[in-house]
Amino acid sequence: MTPVPRASAATSPRELAHPARDEIRLEGVLHALSDPMRLRVVRELAAADAEVACSHVELPVTKSTCTHHFRVLREAGVIRQTYRGTAKMNGLRRDDLDALFPGLLDAVLAAAGAQAARRPTGS
Amino acid sequence: MTPVPRASAATSPRELAHPARDEIRLEGVLHALSDPMRLRVVRELAAADAEVACSHVELPVTKSTCTHHFRVLREAGVIRQTYRGTAKMNGLRRDDLDALFPGLLDAVLAAAGAQAARRPTGS
DNA sequence: GTCAAACTACGAGGGACTTCGTACAATGGG
DNA sequence: CCCATTGTACGAAGTCCCTCGTAGTTTGAC
Numbered sequence: 067m068t069p070v071p072r073a074s075a076a077t078s079p080r081e082l083a084h085p086a087r088d089e090i091r092l093e094g095v096l097h098a099l100s101d102p103m104r105l106r107v108v109r110e111l112a113a114a115d116a117e118v119a120c121s122h123v124e125l126p127v128t129k130s131t132c133t134h135h136f137r138v139l140r141e142a143g144v145i146r147q148t149y150r151g152t153a154k155m156n157g158l159r160r161d162d163l164d165a166l167f168p169g170l171l172d173a174v175l176a177a178a179g180a181q182a183a184r185r186p187t188g189s
Numbered sequence: 190m191t192p193v194p195r196a197s198a199a200t201s202p203r204e205l206a207h208p209a210r211d212e213i214r215l216e217g218v219l220h221a222l223s224d225p226m227r228l229r230v231v232r233e234l235a236a237a238d239a240e241v242a243c244s245h246v247e248l249p250v251t252k253s254t255c256t257h258h259f260r261v262l263r264e265a266g267v268i269r270q271t272y273r274g275t276a277k278m279n280g281l282r283r284d285d286l287d288a289l290f291p292g293l294l295d296a297v298l299a300a301a302g303a304q305a306a307r308r309p310t311g312s
Numbered sequence: 313g314t315c316a317a318a319c320t321a322c323g324a325g326g327g328a329c330t331t332c333g334t335a336c337a338a339t340g341g342g
Numbered sequence: 343c344c345c346a347t348t349g350t351a352c353g354a355a356g357t358c359c360c361t362c363g364t365a366g367t368t369t370g371a372c
Contacts, residue, residue: 177290
């Protein structure tokens with residue numbers, strides 16, 4: 067079909083917009099973390115302690131929904147995303163979050179872990 | 190006789206339903222705190238460090254909306270509400286939250302304070 | 313009894329969110 | 343070049359959420 071020309075995409079290998087550190091809002095972070103799917107993603111990223119591909123995180127939703135949740139996390143400033151070949155790597159923005167909201171991420175992760183321990187089979 | 194007094198046209202002692210400690214879910218708490226109005230309420234309750242009447246918390250919304258937000262906070266397990274005459278007193282459930290999610294409430298409160306300091310005139 | 317104060321219930325409007333399906337683009341290997 | 347893999351865009355359906363106005367209930371004071 068008609069090849070769509072794109073602006074200056076020749077040298078830019080698909081870049082993604084991230085909020086700057088001081089653009090990250092607490093309400094946005096809390097809202098991003100208040101979804102079970104996204105909290106699960108964040109827990110896996112924290113456990114991995116490295117960049118993880120979207121496809122490596124197993125969620126009981128379709129790929130479209132997966133993309134949506136990763137975008138919410140990125141736009142809230144919780145994760146950083148970069149392309150690597152056909153994969154998209156995800157990493158927690160620990161440094162920014164710890165600088166802005168000291169102890170918050172660790173408290174949420176610990177709380178999620180404790181809650182998961184209390185609810186063995188559920189969620 | 191009614192064994193379980195409901196909050197709908199009940200009899201003498203108006204009682205309110207609160208979730209038990211182990212019924213409090215992290216996602217619910219995070220969602221409750223992710224709203225600017227409710228975060229504001231929680232900050233005021235934490236600053237007061239005592240029971241505060243709904244009418245004493247000044248919010249730029251109508252009373253109906255105020256009631257709604259207080260109920261969300263109560264049903265999420267963040268606050269405890271009790272009637273006292275015509276007033277309804279509100280207090281943080283610090284003990285329960287600290288037991289379930291150690292450090293979470295303090296981290297959120299500190300983060301909210303830090304963010305408010307970065308944004309002097311409320312957005 | 314009457315009245316004001318404080319809060320609630322109900323419903324409505326408008327917007328945001330979660331999920332999905334389908335079709336499409338970018339990358340790297342055979 | 344062809345194609346499988348990976349993720350995106352777009353729209354749609356259904357649901358939930360925030361806000362409000364109005365009418366009503368409960369309580370305590372006069």
